Amino acid sequence: MVSDTKAVKGENVAKKEPPNSNPLSRKINKILETRLENDKDTVDALKELSTFFTDNTLRSRRNLRGEIEKRSVGISEEFVTALRDVKKAVDDIHQEVSAMNEVCVDMKSRLQATKSETRHLIHQTTSLQNQSNKLHMQETVAEAFVRCFQLTPDEVAIIKGSSRESPITPEFFTVLDKTQKIRSNTKFLLQTGHQKTALDVMEQMNVCREAGLERLYRWCQGQCRSPDPSPLLTQALAALQERPVLFNLVVEEWVVVRRGWLVRGFLDALTIGGPGGAPRPIELQAHDPLRYVGDMLAWVHQALPSEREAAQSLFAKCSNLDPTEQTRSTVASVSESVCRPLRTRIEQMIVTDQRREGGKKPVMLYKISNLLRFYHNTILQVTDAGLLVATLDELHQLSYKMFISALQSQVSHVSERIEPPGETLAPTPGVARTLSLLTEVVTAATVADDAQHDFKQGQIDAQLDTLSQEQINGVCHSMGVATMYPLITNPPTTPLSQHPSCQPLAIQAFMTKLDGFLAAPDHLMLPHTRLLLSSSFRRSLQQRTAEAVCTVYKQLHDIVHDPTHAYTDPSSLLPRDPETVKTLLS
Missing domain, CATH: 1.20.1280 (Monooxygenase)
Known part of the structure; x- marks a missing residue:
C-alpha cells in the first residue's frame, strides 16, 4: 500500500499539475500531509487492523476491503443481537412499569377515596390528641396541686387517727407540719386570684389541724399521768403552743400529777422510809427537832432537782416562751404539794420546843431558824418565789421570833437572879450561864451563810x-x-x-x-x-x-x-x- 502511494505521488509529480486543480489530488495531499501520530482515531483503527491483517501481500491488500466489510457486518449482527436483548428487557420493563402505573393509579384513586372518607376521622383524632395532651397537662398540674395543698388519705388517717387510742408517732408531727406549710402556701393562691380555692384549702387544713391538735392534747394528758412518758411529749407540747388553752391544760395536768407523786413520796419518806427500810422513816427522828426539820428540808431539796430536770425536758422545744422561767414556775407549782405537811410538822416542832425547859431551848430555835433560812435561799435558786419559798420564809420568821422571845425570857429570868461577884471577882453562875448561852448562839450562827448578818x-x-x-x-x-x-x-x-x-x-x-x-x-x-x-x-x-x-x-x-x-x-x-x-x- 505504501509503494502504491509512492507511485501515485510520483505520477502526480511527473504530470506537474497545478496545485488544487484535481479533487483527488487535494485529498491525497491532505492524506499525505496528515500526521498519523496526532490522529488518535487513525491510530486506534490501525491498531485494530493489525489484529487480523497479519500478512501484507497483494492478495491480502486486495481483499482487505472485503474483509473489513465482512467484519463490519459481523459486528453489526452482534450489535443487533445485543440490541434485541436490550429491547426485550426494555419491553419487559415497560410492561412492569405499565402494570405498576396501573397499580399506582388504582392506589391513588383508592387513597383519594379513603382520604375523603377519613378526613373527618383524622380531624377528630387530632382534636382528641390535643385534648389528651391538655388533660395530661391538667393532670400534672392537679397532681402538683394535690402534693402542695392537700393531704393524702394515709396522711389524713395519721393525723386524725383510726381510733381514740391510736398512739402518736413521729409521722404524726411530719403531717402536722405539712398542714402548717399548706396553710402558709395558700397565700400564693390568693395572690393569683384563686380566692375560693385558697379559702377551701384553708378550711380543710384547719379542720385536719384542729382534729390533730385535739388528738394530741388527749394523748399528752395520758402521757402526763404515765410514770414513764414518751420522748415525743416534748415535741407534742411544743406543737400545742399555738393553742394556749390546750397548752396550759396540759401543763396543769402535768403539775397536778407531779404534785401527787411528790407529796406521796414525801409522806412515804416520813412514815415508811426508803426501799428495804433504808433510809429509815424521818418520823423516827421526831425526838430530835433539829435533825427532824433538817431531814424534811433535805428531802424536799433533793426532790426538786429531779422535778426541774423533768420540767426542763418538757419545755426543751418550746420556742414561744422562756424555758428557764417556765421551768422555775412549774417546779414552784409542783412543790406546793409538800407545803402543808411540811408547815404542819415544822410548826409543831417549833411550838413543842418552845414549851421545853432547859438552857438549850433558844439555841435550838435559833438553829432551826438558820436552817430554814439556808434552805429558803437554796430552794429560791431552783424555783420561783412560790408557795414553798413563802412557807419557808414564814416558818423562818416564826422560828426567829420564837427564838428572840425565848432568849429574852431566859435572859430576863437569869438577870433577876444575878448575884454580885465574890472576893475573887470570878463570874457568878448566872453570868457564866448567860455567857455560855451567848457562846452557843454565836457558834450556831455557822449553820447558815446568812446568819452572820445577825451580828455587826x-x-x-x-x-x-x-x-x-x-x-x-x-x-x-x-x-x-x-x-x-x-x-x-x-x-x-x-x-x-x-x-x-x-x-x-x-x-x-x-x-x-x-x-x-x-x-x-x-x-x-x-x-x-x-x-x-x-x-x-x-x-x-x-x-x-x-x-x-x-x-x-x-x-x-x-x-x-x-x-x-x-x-x-x-x-x-x-x-x-x-x-x-x-x-x-x-
Whole structure:
C-alpha cells in the first residue's frame, strides 16, 4: 500500500499539475500531509487492523476491503443481537412499569377515596390528641396541686387517727407540719386570684389541724399521768403552743400529777422510809427537832432537782416562751404539794420546843431558824418565789421570833437572879450561864451563810484587821526584820549592804529566825490570838501573817540579788527563792 502511494505521488509529480486543480489530488495531499501520530482515531483503527491483517501481500491488500466489510457486518449482527436483548428487557420493563402505573393509579384513586372518607376521622383524632395532651397537662398540674395543698388519705388517717387510742408517732408531727406549710402556701393562691380555692384549702387544713391538735392534747394528758412518758411529749407540747388553752391544760395536768407523786413520796419518806427500810422513816427522828426539820428540808431539796430536770425536758422545744422561767414556775407549782405537811410538822416542832425547859431551848430555835433560812435561799435558786419559798420564809420568821422571845425570857429570868461577884471577882453562875448561852448562839450562827448578818460584821472585821496588824508587827519584830523594813520598802541610793541594819550578818540572823518560823509558825503567834473561838478567824489571821512574811522576804530577796547593793554571794545569804517560802507557809 505504501509503494502504491509512492507511485501515485510520483505520477502526480511527473504530470506537474497545478496545485488544487484535481479533487483527488487535494485529498491525497491532505492524506499525505496528515500526521498519523496526532490522529488518535487513525491510530486506534490501525491498531485494530493489525489484529487480523497479519500478512501484507497483494492478495491480502486486495481483499482487505472485503474483509473489513465482512467484519463490519459481523459486528453489526452482534450489535443487533445485543440490541434485541436490550429491547426485550426494555419491553419487559415497560410492561412492569405499565402494570405498576396501573397499580399506582388504582392506589391513588383508592387513597383519594379513603382520604375523603377519613378526613373527618383524622380531624377528630387530632382534636382528641390535643385534648389528651391538655388533660395530661391538667393532670400534672392537679397532681402538683394535690402534693402542695392537700393531704393524702394515709396522711389524713395519721393525723386524725383510726381510733381514740391510736398512739402518736413521729409521722404524726411530719403531717402536722405539712398542714402548717399548706396553710402558709395558700397565700400564693390568693395572690393569683384563686380566692375560693385558697379559702377551701384553708378550711380543710384547719379542720385536719384542729382534729390533730385535739388528738394530741388527749394523748399528752395520758402521757402526763404515765410514770414513764414518751420522748415525743416534748415535741407534742411544743406543737400545742399555738393553742394556749390546750397548752396550759396540759401543763396543769402535768403539775397536778407531779404534785401527787411528790407529796406521796414525801409522806412515804416520813412514815415508811426508803426501799428495804433504808433510809429509815424521818418520823423516827421526831425526838430530835433539829435533825427532824433538817431531814424534811433535805428531802424536799433533793426532790426538786429531779422535778426541774423533768420540767426542763418538757419545755426543751418550746420556742414561744422562756424555758428557764417556765421551768422555775412549774417546779414552784409542783412543790406546793409538800407545803402543808411540811408547815404542819415544822410548826409543831417549833411550838413543842418552845414549851421545853432547859438552857438549850433558844439555841435550838435559833438553829432551826438558820436552817430554814439556808434552805429558803437554796430552794429560791431552783424555783420561783412560790408557795414553798413563802412557807419557808414564814416558818423562818416564826422560828426567829420564837427564838428572840425565848432568849429574852431566859435572859430576863437569869438577870433577876444575878448575884454580885465574890472576893475573887470570878463570874457568878448566872453570868457564866448567860455567857455560855451567848457562846452557843454565836457558834450556831455557822449553820447558815446568812446568819452572820445577825451580828455587826463591820466591828468584827475592824477588830480582826487590828489583831492582824499587831500579829504581823510582832512576827517581824521577833525575826529582826522590823529595822530592815523601812529600808526594804524605800531603798536608799547608796549600797544597802553598807547599812548597819542590812549587813550580811543581820540578814543571816533573819534567815535563821525565818527557818524557825517556817518549822513552827504558831510559835511566834501572839498569845491572845489563841483565844479566838472561830476557826475561820484563826485561819484568816494565819493567812494574813504568812502573806506579809512572803512579801517582806521577796522584797529582801530582790535587793540582796541586786548588784547595785554590793552583796557578796547572795545565794548563801538567802538560799531559798520566794516561791519556796510561799509554798512552805501555805
